[in-house]
Amino acid sequence: xxxxxxxxxxxxxxxxxxxxxxxxxxxxxxxxxxxxxxxxxxxxxxxxxxxxxxxxxxxxxxxxxxxxxxxxxxxxxxxxxxxxxxxxxxxxxxxxxxxxxxxxxxxxxxxxxxxxxxxxxxx
Numbered sequence: 001x002x003x004x005x006x007x008x009x010x011x012x013x014x015x016x017x018x019x020x021x022x023x024x025x026x027x028x029x030x031x032x033x034x035x036x037x038x039x040x041x042x043x044x045x046x047x048x049x050x051x052x053x054x055x056x057x058x059x060x061x062x063x064x065x066x067x068x069x070x071x072x073x074x075x076x077x078x079x080x081x082x083x084x085x086x087x088x089x090x091x092x093x094x095x096x097x098x099x100x101x102x103x104x105x106x107x108x109x110x111x112x113x114x115x116x117x118x119x120x121x122x123x
Contacts, residue, residue, distance in 0.1 A: 017035045017036070018033070018034070018035035018036060018037060018041035018044055018045070019033070019034045019035050020032070020033050020034075020044065020045060020048040022048060022051060022052055022055075024055070025060075027057070027058050028052075028055070028056060028057055028058030028059055028060065028089075028090070029052040029055045029056075029058070029059050029060070030060045030061075030062060031048060031049060031052050031059060031060070031061045031062065032062050032065070033045065033061065033062065033063050033065065033066050034065035034066065034067075035065075035066065035067060036066070036067055036068040036069070037066055037068070037069040037070070037072070037073030037076070038068065038069070038070045038072050038073055039070070039072040041073070042072040042073055042075070042076045045073060045076045045077070046076045046079065046080065049061070049076065049077070049080035049083075050080065050083070053080065053083055053084045053087060053089050053091070056084075056087070056088075056089040057088075057089055057090065058089065058090040058091075058092070059080075059084055059089055059090065059091045059092070060092050060093075060094045061077065061080075061091070061092065061093045061094065062093075062094050062095040063077075063093060063095055063096045063097060063100045063116075064095035064096065064097055065097065066096075066097050066099070066100050067097065067099065068099060069099065069100050069103055070103075074103060074107060074109070077093070078109065081113065093113070093115040093116060094116075095116060096115065096116035096118075100116075101116050101117055101118055104116065104117060105117050
């Protein structure tokens with residue numbers, strides 16, 4: 001398609017699928033994340049993590065079913081962690097796919113935060 005000035009327009013593909021479910025537990029909220037976390041889905045993740053933190057007193061994030069996470073996704077999780085700590089809410093990453101665990105290792109957050117360094121599965 002072209003506009004009035006003759007330049008070509010390309011429709012952007014829809015954001016990569018990302019599914020985030022919040023489950024209430026006796027001790028707080030579990031955030032189950034699946035799909036890809038990147039620039040296109042970061043805000044969705046941030047909003048869901050913020051909702052979980054609002055529910056407190058603990059937030060457990062399961063990234064076992066995340067197929068891809070880049071620095072945008074990592075920064076969203078780190079920002080949520082900082083927000084939780086500031087608000088006195090316990091924040092734990094309890095599971096990670098191999099790709100996410102590798103990201104935690106190469107960026108140093110696995111050591112700094114004690115987050116998973118190997119694949120964990122709930123199956």
